[in-house]
Amino acid sequence: GAVxxxxxxxxxxxxxxxxxxxxxxxxxxxTTMFWYRQFPKQSLMLMATSNEGSKATYEQGVEKDKFLINxxxxxxxxxxxxxxxxxxxxxxxxxxxGLGNTEAFFxxxxxxxxx
Amino acid sequence: KNQVEQSPQSLIILEGKNCTLQCNYTVxxxxxxxxxxxxxxxxxxxxxxxxxxxxxxxxxxxxATLDADTKQSSLHITASQLSDSASYICVVRGGGGxxxxxxxxxxxxxxxx
Numbered sequence: 001g002a003v004x005x006x007x008x009x010x011x012x013x014x015x016x017x018x019x020x021x022x023x024x025x026x027x028x029x030x031t032t033m034f035w036y037r038q039f040p041k042q043s044l045m046l047m048a049t050s051n052e053g054s055k056a057t058y059e060q061g062v063e064k065d066k067f068l069i070n071x072x073x074x075x076x077x078x079x080x081x082x083x084x085x086x087x088x089x090x091x092x093x094x095x096x097x098g099l100g101n102t103e104a105f106f107x108x109x110x111x112x113x114x115x
Numbered sequence: 116k117n118q119v120e121q122s123p124q125s126l127i128i129l130e131g132k133n134c135t136l137q138c139n140y141t142v143x144x145x146x147x148x149x150x151x152x153x154x155x156x157x158x159x160x161x162x163x164x165x166x167x168x169x170x171x172x173x174x175x176x177x178x179a180t181l182d183a184d185t186k187q188s189s190l191h192i193t194a195s196q197l198s199d200s201a202s203y204i205c206v207v208r209g210g211g212g213x214x215x216x217x218x219x220x221x222x223x224x225x226x227x228x
Binding site: 004006009010034041042043044046049057059091093095102103104106107108109111 | 124146156157164204216219220221223
């Protein structure tokens with residue numbers, strides 16, 4: 001199957017700082033990438049959808065100014081958590097989908113801890 | 116409302132034993148159903164994918180079933196191993212949404228030696 005790589009796997013940051021998470025498609029061109037957040041023992045919750053070269057579309061209740069998404073190339077999307085607070089601590093997962101493909105492939109996730 | 120309900124929430128079994136996880140869904144229209152394995156601190160990895168016309172699909176010790184009439188699926192794990200300890204998530208494609216997916220909360224499976 002297609003490979004999607006997320007970096008870093010885990011990160012600890014101080015409250016008030018910003019953190020950037022990368023999502024790369026290694027062996028295909030990802031025209032669409034999805035960003036999810038997962039709290040312990042909960043479902044993956046879709047945060048936003050990014051299409052290469054255009055602005056991300058955010059789900060209801062997700063602050064676009066807090067969770068900045070950039071999808072500048074067909075193999076890379078980034079999620080920046082700005083002015084992070086302890087309540088932003090969560091597991092963030094991306095998935096990537098190629099043109100004409102209905103199936104998306106998940107990255108390995110990033111554990112964010114804000115202290 | 117599109118929903119995916121999984122049971123049990125958690126399960127503990129001894130190594131070598133079999134187990135069956137359940138998934139009920141109300142997603143419409145239905146495209147396909149996937150079972151994922153998610154190790155702690157990792158992203159989901161696909162185990163099986165089933166379309167409307169498929170009743171059973173196997174992947175090694177994992178066997179998934181689908182009853183499209185009753186909108187139920189199960190994942191049977193045979194001869195469990197310690198490495199099977201993980202969350203198993205049922206995901207249904209269809210019913211709209213930006214990603215077209217409805218996720219279950221997962222069953223947390225613990226295999227004890």
